[in-house]
Amino acid sequence: EVQLVESGGGLVKAGGSLRLSCAASGFTFSNAWMSWVRQAPGKGLEWVGRIKSKTDGGTTDFATPVKGRFSISRDDSKTTLYLQMNSLKTEDTAVYYCTSALSWGQGTLVTVSS
Amino acid sequence: QAVVTQEPSLTVSPGGTVTLTCGSSTGAVTSGHYPYWFQQKPGQAPRTLIYDTSKKQSWTPARFSGSLLGGKAALTLSGAQPEDEAEYYCFVSYSGIRVFGGGTKLTVL
Numbered sequence: 130e131v132q133l134v135e136s137g138g139g140l141v142k143a144g145g146s147l148r149l150s151c152a153a154s155g156f157t158f159s160n161a162w163m164s165w166v167r168q169a170p171g172k173g174l175e176w177v178g179r180i181k182s183k184t185d186g187g188t189t190d191f192a193t194p195v196k197g198r199f200s201i202s203r204d205d206s207k208t209t210l211y212l213q214m215n216s217l218k219t220e221d222t223a224v225y226y227c228t229s230a231l232s233w234g235q236g237t238l239v240t241v242s243s
Numbered sequence: 244q245a246v247v248t249q250e251p252s253l254t255v256s257p258g259g260t261v262t263l264t265c266g267s268s269t270g271a272v273t274s275g276h277y278p279y280w281f282q283q284k285p286g287q288a289p290r291t292l293i294y295d296t297s298k299k300q301s302w303t304p305a306r307f308s309g310s311l312l313g314g315k316a317a318l319t320l321s322g323a324q325p326e327d328e329a330e331y332y333c334f335v336s337y338s339g340i341r342v343f344g345g346g347t348k349l350t351v352l
Binding site: 166173175176179190192226228231234235236 | 244281
């Protein structure tokens with residue numbers, strides 16, 4: 130069974146940093162292109178960014194609102210995906226989901242206070 | 244950045260058929276945009292129904308199908324059930340960047 134479990138969310142002040150983790154199991158993580166998607170309270174889904182598999186180059190792409198502030202990395206030996214969020218803004222407040230696009234985690238809430 | 248458009252809301256009768264569409268500000272949506280469709284119910288994480296235009300997950304009910312229609316990606320629900328009431332999102336790829344549509348709130352009434 131595919132499982133994606135996010136952790137690391139919480140309350141942080143504007144300008145601060147936070148690192149989210151996503152533990153994956155039940156599929157060949159090293160072959161998967163993985164994404165982070167967020168959902169602000171009462172709003173729709175917003176794609177944050179994606180990392181390719183290492184065999185496909187391991188490169189990352191990001192949505193314009195987070196480019197230069199967020200980074201994505203992966204540790205295939207631990208089957209874990211990471212989202213490093215710096216210079217956080219109040220508008221980054223959202224539930225953050227880890228997804229392979231075929232499977233989704235349950236999300237972790239990030240709240241950025243002013 | 245491209246904008247992906249969906250109907251904000253649709254209503255279908257139980258047992259009826261409805262088509263949700265997903266358009267792109269850059270022009271026609273094609274198979275090369277690898278459109279996906281996701282279902283999200285209140286308080287739950289999204290789940291993937293359709294990927295790469297028309298491929299289904301093992302859990303996708305047979306009454307859901309994906310296609311390209313008139314320059315848009317389309318999700319057709321044939322034989323709507325009360326449990327299909329949810330928000331539906333499409334997702335399109337543009338050379339590495341992915342963009343979600345704003346979502347369609349589907350009511351089964």
